[in-house]
Amino acid sequence: MEHFxxxxxxxxxxxxxxxxxxxxxxxxxxxAIFVGISAGYWFVTLFWDNIYGKFWVxxxxxxxxxxxxFLGLLMLMRLVPKVGWISRWPLAFIVGATxxxxxxxxxxxxxxxxxxxxxxxxxxxxYSATTYDMIGNIVIAVGTFSGLVYFFFSKEHKGVFxxxxxxxxxxxxxxxxxSFGYTVMSRMSLLIGRLDFLFGDWxxxxx
Amino acid sequence: MNARMxxxxxxxxxxxxxxxxxxxKVDGWMTGFQFSFGLSMxxxxxxxxxxxxxxxxxxxxxxxxxxxxxxxxxxxxxxxFFMSLSQEIKISPEVQTLYEGIAELPPGxxxxxxxxxxxxSAPELQPMAESFFRYCFNNDLKVVVIGLWPQGPQxxxxxxxxxLLDEAIxxxxxQYGIDYVNLGFQTGNEFVIQRMGSDxxxxxxxxxxGTPYNDLPLVRNIKNFSxxxxxxxxxxxxPGTVEWVQVAVDRYGLKMGAGNTAVQAxxxxxxxxxxxxxxxxxxxxxxxxxxxxxxxxGKGTKFMLSQSFAHMIVIAFIIIGNVAYFRGGRKQKL
Amino acid sequence: MRREIPLLITGIVGVVFVIQYFIxxxxxxxxxxxxxDWFSIVQACAIWLGALNLIKISIQKIxxxxxxxxxxxxxxxxxxxxxxxGFAEGEEFREPGTGFTWLYEFVYTPxxxxxxxxxxxxxxxxxxxxxxxxxxEATLLLxxxxxxxxxxxxxxxxxxxxxxxxxxxxxxxxxxxxxxQTAGQRAIMIGIALGIVSTSLRIILGIERSHLGGGD
Numbered sequence: 001m002e003h004f005x006x007x008x009x010x011x012x013x014x015x016x017x018x019x020x021x022x023x024x025x026x027x028x029x030x031x032a033i034f035v036g037i038s039a040g041y042w043f044v045t046l047f048w049d050n051i052y053g054k055f056w057v058x059x060x061x062x063x064x065x066x067x068x069x070f071l072g073l074l075m076l077m078r079l080v081p082k083v084g085w086i087s088r089w090p091l092a093f094i095v096g097a098t099x100x101x102x103x104x105x106x107x108x109x110x111x112x113x114x115x116x117x118x119x120x121x122x123x124x125x126x127y128s129a130t131t132y133d134m135i136g137n138i139v140i141a142v143g144t145f146s147g148l149v150y151f152f153f154s155k156e157h158k159g160v161f162x163x164x165x166x167x168x169x170x171x172x173x174x175x176x177x178x179s180f181g182y183t184v185m186s187r188m189s190l191l192i193g194r195l196d197f198l199f200g201d202w203x204x205x206x207x
Numbered sequence: 208m209n210a211r212m213x214x215x216x217x218x219x220x221x222x223x224x225x226x227x228x229x230x231x232k233v234d235g236w237m238t239g240f241q242f243s244f245g246l247s248m249x250x251x252x253x254x255x256x257x258x259x260x261x262x263x264x265x266x267x268x269x270x271x272x273x274x275x276x277x278x279x280x281x282x283x284x285x286x287x288f289f290m291s292l293s294q295e296i297k298i299s300p301e302v303q304t305l306y307e308g309i310a311e312l313p314p315g316x317x318x319x320x321x322x323x324x325x326x327x328s329a330p331e332l333q334p335m336a337e338s339f340f341r342y343c344f345n346n347d348l349k350v351v352v353i354g355l356w357p358q359g360p361q362x363x364x365x366x367x368x369x370x371l372l373d374e375a376i377x378x379x380x381x382q383y384g385i386d387y388v389n390l391g392f393q394t395g396n397e398f399v400i401q402r403m404g405s406d407x408x409x410x411x412x413x414x415x416x417g418t419p420y421n422d423l424p425l426v427r428n429i430k431n432f433s434x435x436x437x438x439x440x441x442x443x444x445x446p447g448t449v450e451w452v453q454v455a456v457d458r459y460g461l462k463m464g465a466g467n468t469a470v471q472a473x474x475x476x477x478x479x480x481x482x483x484x485x486x487x488x489x490x491x492x493x494x495x496x497x498x499x500x501x502x503x504x505g506k507g508t509k510f511m512l513s514q515s516f517a518h519m520i521v522i523a524f525i526i527i528g529n530v531a532y533f534r535g536g537r538k539q540k541l
Numbered sequence: 542m543r544r545e546i547p548l549l550i551t552g553i554v555g556v557v558f559v560i561q562y563f564i565x566x567x568x569x570x571x572x573x574x575x576x577x578d579w580f581s582i583v584q585a586c587a588i589w590l591g592a593l594n595l596i597k598i599s600i601q602k603i604x605x606x607x608x609x610x611x612x613x614x615x616x617x618x619x620x621x622x623x624x625x626x627g628f629a630e631g632e633e634f635r636e637p638g639t640g641f642t643w644l645y646e647f648v649y650t651p652x653x654x655x656x657x658x659x660x661x662x663x664x665x666x667x668x669x670x671x672x673x674x675x676x677x678e679a680t681l682l683l684x685x686x687x688x689x690x691x692x693x694x695x696x697x698x699x700x701x702x703x704x705x706x707x708x709x710x711x712x713x714x715x716x717x718x719x720x721x722q723t724a725g726q727r728a729i730m731i732g733i734a735l736g737i738v739s740t741s742l743r744i745i746l747g748i749e750r751s752h753l754g755g756g757d
Contacts, residue, residue, distance in 0.1 A: 003233070005643065009651040010225070016655035020277050020662055032612035034652040036619030039592040041649060043620075044627030044641070045357040048417075048634065049392045050585040054578070057413050068579030072586030079593055085543050088753055090583045092547030093554055095752045097580050099741035100558025101397065109453040109483070110734035114727050117481035136720045140480070143724020144731070151732040168728065173678045175725025177685025178717055179473045182490065184664055184690055186331065186469035188284065188517035189491040191661035192510045193330025194654055195285050203225060204232030206288045207239035273666040280665045294695035297711045300719070326650040327657035361635055361645060368637070394588070395581030402577040405570065409578070417632035458562075476718055477727040492693050515696035517661070522690060524669035525683070532673050 010202045013194060118144045143171040240289045247290035254282065258523050265531045276524055283520040287512035294511060301479055302496040305464040305486025309339075309437065314347035316436035317429065319461075321451060322352060322359030324443035328468050329362060332441045334494040334507035335466035336366040339439060342501045344376045349425055350387040351435070353411065355399060355446040357392045360415050364389060384423045391415035396446035400454040404431055431459070438463035448475050452483045466493065548747045555745035596620060619648075685722070689714050 015030030054065060071090040078087040120137045123129050129137070149161065150168030157165045200206035208216075231237025242250065258279075261271055312318070320339065324332050343350050352367075354360040367387065370376055381387065390411040393399045402410045407429055408420045421427055428434065438461045442448040448465040452475075455461040462485060467475055469490025478484040488497050491514055494507030554576060561569040599613040626640040634641040674680040691697035692714025701710040743749035 005647040007229075009647045012648060013651045013655045016652060017659060020274075020659060028609065028612055029615060030652060031656075032615035033619050033648065034656065035595070036616040037623050037644060037649045037652070039595050039616075040620040040623035040627065041645070042357060042588050043592045043624055044634065045392060046394060046585040046588055047628070048632055049357065050394050050581060052632065053391075053393075053411075053413050054582065057417065057419060064575045065578055065582070067575070068582035071579055072582045075583055075586040076590055076593070078590055079597065088543065088547045089550060090586070091752065092550040093576075094580065094583055094587070095744060096551035096554035097398070097558055097576055099551070099744040100555035101401070102737050103555070103741035103745070104559055104562040105397070105453040105457075106734040106737045109457045110730050111738070113457065113481050113483060114477055114731055117477075118727060139720040140724045140727070143721055144727045147725055147728025148731060151728065169678055170681055171721055171725040171728065173681040173725075174685040174717065174721045175473070175729070177682040177687075178689045178722040179470075180682070181686040181689030181693065182469040182473050184518065184521050184668070184686075185490045185492065185514065185693060187658075187661040187664045188280075188514055188521075189331045189469065189510070190327060190654065190658040191280070191284050192491070192513045192517070194651075194658040195281075195513075196288065196330075196506070196510070197651070197654075199285065199288060203228040204237050205228060205239055207241045273670070276666045276669050277662045280662050284661075294699060296695050297698060299711070299715055325653060327654045329650075329654065358645075361642075364635075393581060394585045395577060396584070398577040398580045402574060402581075405574065409574065410581070413632075416636065473718070473722060473726060474730075476723045477730055480719070480723055489693075511695055515694040518690045518694050519696060521665050521668050522687060524665060525672050525687075528669040528672060529674055 006202055010198060013198060017194075114144075142167065147171050242289050242291055244291050247292050250286055250290065251292075254279075254286075258520075258527075262527050262530060265527050266534060268534070270531055271527075279520050279524070280517065283516040284513045287516045290512060292512060294515065296495050296499050296508065296511060298496050298500060299493075301476075301486045302488055302493055302500065303486070304479075305488060306497065306500040308462065308464050308485035309342065309348075309439075312346075312348055312437055315349065317349045317351060317425075317434065318343055319351050319353070319432075319435045319438045320363070321438070321440040321442075322354040322363045323356045323447045324362065324441055324468070325356055325358035326362070328443035330506070330510075331468050331491050331494060332443065332466055333362065333366060334491070334505045335488050335497060336363065336441055337370055337505055338494070338498045338501050338503050338507075339441075339466070340366055340370045341373065341376065341503055344370060344373075344379065344381060344386070347379075351426060351429070352387070352389040352415075353403075354392040355396060355450075356443075359441075360389050360391045364415070384418070385425055388423050388425045389415040390420075390426070397450040397454055400446075400450060401458075404454065404459045407431060432461045433459075435461060440465045442466070442471060443468045444471060447471065448478075448484070448487075452478050456483050464488075466497075469493075544750070544753055547753050548750065552745055552747055555741070559745075592620075685717055688717055692717075 012030050012033065015026045016034075018024055019027040055069070071093055074086050075090040076087075078084045118141055120141070121129075122134055122137060124133060146164045146168035148168070150157075150165040150172065152165075155161055196206065228237055261275070264271070309318075320336075322336070340350065342348075352360060352363040354363070367389070371381065379386075390407075391414060393410050395402070395410070399410050407426065411420060413419055414423055432438075432455055438451065438455060440448050440451045440463065442451075442465060448467055448471065451461075451463060451465070456463050463483075464485040464487065465475060466488040467490070469492070472487060472489030472493070475484060475487050475489075479487060488494060491507050491510060494505070495511050496507075498505045498507050557569060557572045557576060561573040565573075596617065599616050602613040603610050603617070623641065623644050626644065627634045630639045630641055633639070635645075636642065672683060672686075674683050688710060691700065692710035692712075697710030697714065701708065706712065740749060744752070
């Protein structure tokens with residue numbers, strides 16, 4: 001069984017890699033298996049971890065949970081075209097909850113806290129900032145401010161405003177470049193993982 | 208021979224090669240290849256020379272196809288597996304601060320580890336998970352695992368099973384439910400974190416295998432984040448570090464560090480500077496640095512050579528592409 | 542009614558989530574708990590809906606013998622296989638040695654991992670074909686990528702080892718990540734957050750209704 005298992009894994013890995021040559025039946029077969037298995041995986045996991053956990057062993061006696069279950073059932077009604085419109089109710093619930101939740105959390109964590117940290121005392125809160133820190137603080141303040149100016153589209157980017165926006169673009173370009181570098185790093189890591197499986201775990205060629 | 212026959216022949220040859228290698232592994236005569244230092248350097252020089260040839264051809268106006276790029280990427284990642292070259296890994300400030308955050312925890316501290324990733328991100332995050340667990344178990348920290356991704360707790364189990372085989376850790380005879388617990392996965396993304404802020408048990412009425420929350424001694428007395436000493440999130444996207452920072456850190460005051468895929472890491476840097484995160488491990492490089500800090504050699508360290516080579520190849524092809532662009536009067540399309 | 546009730550639900554739920562942040566006491570703490578539980582259940586059902594929809598579409602494709610219908614049969618077979626195993630094996634379906642775990646380790650893991658891994662080839666190919674120093678902005682982007690790619694792996698310091706400490710590639714990469722990158726990232730972060738805040742307000746107040754779709 002152990003040999004069969006690793007050959008199955010290798011066969012499927014090679015099937016996906018074969019796409020690099022061209023779209024082919026081996027790839028399509030592997031892709032279809034992936035789609036079926038993924039959907040089934042979520043289906044089963046959500047039942048045991050969520051529904052079973054909550055209603056059978058959890059707090060099945062908590063009557064309020066059944067309102068959630070009712071909303072969930074309404075969501076599944078989407079599969080029945082005649083009454084599909086009723087799925088708007090749970091959808092409205094999801095959208096409302098997300099909107100209310102994000103409104104506060106994004107404002108607090110991604111606006112207020114970031115603004116607070118951007119406008120730092122030049123010499124540090126305890127006057128201990130080194131030249132490196134001071135330059136860093138200035139770069140952060142200028143970069144964040146000019147970047148935000150660039151995103152302000154209600155005013156034409158001309159004159160001082162345009163110049164500031166231009167500086168903002170420079171900072172954004174550096175950001176995108178760094179993100180690109182990290183993306184390359186990430187993708188290569190994933191490839192390393194798969195090739196390690198093929199040459200190491202499967203064929204035993206790596207010492 | 209037509210194209211179809213050629214394809215079948217290539218697949219057949221590959222299959223035979225793989226079968227022989229596999230048979231060798233099973234039979235015991237294939238113990239793996241390791242290039243000597245001299246051979247490793249020769250391979251490096253050969254790759255460099257071939258890239259120079261491509262550059263020369265580009266200057267002469269002969270452009271290469273994308274499959275050549277594919278081939279070089281494959282080579283640059285694979286060959287370093289067999290090379291005997293060493294590189295010094297430097298610790299970056301964000302890894303240093305993350306390590307210091309964990310190092311100051313006294314034995315018996317409860318660490319919440321959120322596994323928010325799936326197998327595709329495992330090459331980057333699994334080495335972090337393993338060295339993190341190894342550090343926790345070696346230093347008698349109590350570990351509570353949860354996941355906002357369904358595959359996360361399963362990845363945690365794979366890491367724990369591996370670490371428990373470690374001689375020093377096996378000698379500690381760690382008990383499930385007392386020294387570590389896997390509470391499993393729960394849907395609801397950031398709402399799960401928010402609910403945990405008031406009551407862990409409501410979101411995780413049972414553990415990963417169905418044992419009721421109150422039957423697990425480690426978590427029985429954990430009500431909410433105020434009973435957690437440190438949070439560590441391994442994240443590959445949404446829901447992940449951003450959500451943990453917004454809710455667990457900013458709202459409930461949890462002290463937290465994170466391990467991210469390299470794609471996500473740059474987005475988390477503002478949180479380090481503002482003190483919302485103690486530190487982060489970014490991608491496989493972050494994993495290698497953390498392994499170095501915790502005194503282990505795992506897959507992060509092992510694969511740094513492949514990572515370095517792959518980056519060099521991408522840079523080389525960017526340079527070649529730009530040469531073609533400028534040589535072709537800025538109109539060259541590849 | 543088909544639009545009014547959903548609008549009401551959205552507004553009430555949104556307002557409750559805003560208020561409970563400032564007043565985490567009864568009744569808002571209870572409402573927060575209920576709504577969070579419901580969210581979790583509804584989300585599970587939404588994901589089920591996706592899976593069931595996939596099955597529905599696959600069956601339709603097979604019934605109509607559309608192009609590549611045979612792959613829809615494969616989708617159905619593997620969906621049923623893992624689902625039946627997962628339910629039959631009970632709540633310990635993920636324990637080592639179960640059929641579900643076998644499928645996870647030897648089918649799901651290699652497939653999902655490789656699907657993402659092959660992106661490495663396309664990233665490299667795209668860099669070769671499209672990453673050009675066309676103007677000052679593009680050159681800045683390229684230079685940042687260059688320093689980060691080299692500075693974040695050990696080979697960067699092998700190349701720049703002869704230079705003063707501050708000019709070594711790993712330190713340059715750290716500087717880029719800590720300051721200009723963080724500044725740019727923060728500008729994007731604040732920009733997105735402000736966008737989210739305004740959109741959320743529009744949704745809660747019922748000005749933004751696109752999520753309810755068309756019709757009456």
